[in-house]
Amino acid sequence: MLAINGLHSHYGLSHVIQGIDLSAAPGEVIGIFGRNGVGKTTLLKTIAGWVKPSEGAITLGGQSLNGLAPDRICLSGVGLVPEDRRIFPGLTVEENLQLGLLQVRGRAAKAERAAIDQIYDRFPRLGERRRQLGTTLSGGEQQMLAMARVLVGEPRLVLVDEPSEGLAPMIVAEVFAIVRELRERGCIVLLVEQNVHEALSVTDRFVVIERGRIVLSGDAEDETDRARLLTALAV
Numbered sequence: 001m002l003a004i005n006g007l008h009s010h011y012g013l014s015h016v017i018q019g020i021d022l023s024a025a026p027g028e029v030i031g032i033f034g035r036n037g038v039g040k041t042t043l044l045k046t047i048a049g050w051v052k053p054s055e056g057a058i059t060l061g062g063q064s065l066n067g068l069a070p071d072r073i074c075l076s077g078v079g080l081v082p083e084d085r086r087i088f089p090g091l092t093v094e095e096n097l098q099l100g101l102l103q104v105r106g107r108a109a110k111a112e113r114a115a116i117d118q119i120y121d122r123f124p125r126l127g128e129r130r131r132q133l134g135t136t137l138s139g140g141e142q143q144m145l146a147m148a149r150v151l152v153g154e155p156r157l158v159l160v161d162e163p164s165e166g167l168a169p170m171i172v173a174e175v176f177a178i179v180r181e182l183r184e185r186g187c188i189v190l191l192v193e194q195n196v197h198e199a200l201s202v203t204d205r206f207v208v209i210e211r212g213r214i215v216l217s218g219d220a221e222d223e224t225d226r227a228r229l230l231t232a233l234a235v
């Protein structure tokens with residue numbers, strides 16, 4: 001269970017996250033929507049520890065993540081797939097995956113080789129390109145690598161920031177298929193996505209953020225809630 005209560009965070013004097021409450025059960029995918037600059041990325045970064053919360057509580061499975069360094073949060077089973085993907089330059093596909101595993105060493109159940117081979121079974125193109133520099137992959141392949149680098153550590157909570165940005169529809173479908181698989185495995189996924197219609201097909205619930213606060217929340221399956229969402233976003 002993920003529980004976020006009264007969360008605030010700042011960049012210097014700029015108060016970006018202004019009191020967010022959000023909870024999610026294992027196997028739930030929550031869509032996080034809102035216009036540009038409302039704080040969606042900052043919310044994910046605050047959960048992952050990249051931005052320090054200034055107030056509030058974040059717990060995962062009863063364990064407090066508040067104020068922990070990003071590496072400790074990662075060890076607790078939280079994986080962030082950032083918008084810019086952050087493929088490590090100068091490292092091959094396999095080395096990127098090894099680093100993903102290194103971040104959860106001590107928690108990863110499987111031996112390194114088995115964990116990486118399992119990723120290649122799921123992402124054959126990454127297997128074919130294992131010795132290629134990660135930064136030389138296509139945009140879609142880099143998105144897969146960014147997701148695979150998190151999945152290799154078997155996270156309990158995955159934070160995915162605008163995964164479909166700039167990708168062809170076929171790759172977008174693949175990204176959402178991975179989100180569905182995570183849900184089936186009982187992973188919690190927080191999905192920030194501009195592509196609202198596509199995202200709704202994989203989300204259970206959604207929230208809309210405005211100026212760092214949740215202004216609307218609803219059930220992705222509920223027609224009335226969906227209509228409210230589309231009106232709020234004017235899409």
Ligand SMILES: Nc1ncnc2c1ncn2[C@@H]1O[C@H](COP(=O)(O)OP(=O)(O)OP(=O)(O)O)[C@@H](O)[C@H]1O
Nearest residue numbers: 011012014016034035036037038039040041042043
């Ligand atoms: N490193 C930073 N330092 C200072 N201000 C920042 C920083 N990163 C983001 N901001 C500001 O914080 C606010 C929220 O940004 P954030 O990226 O979280 O929004 P977002 O909802 O994810 O938007 P987008 O869809 O454009 O990514 C914006 O006003 C942005 O300019």
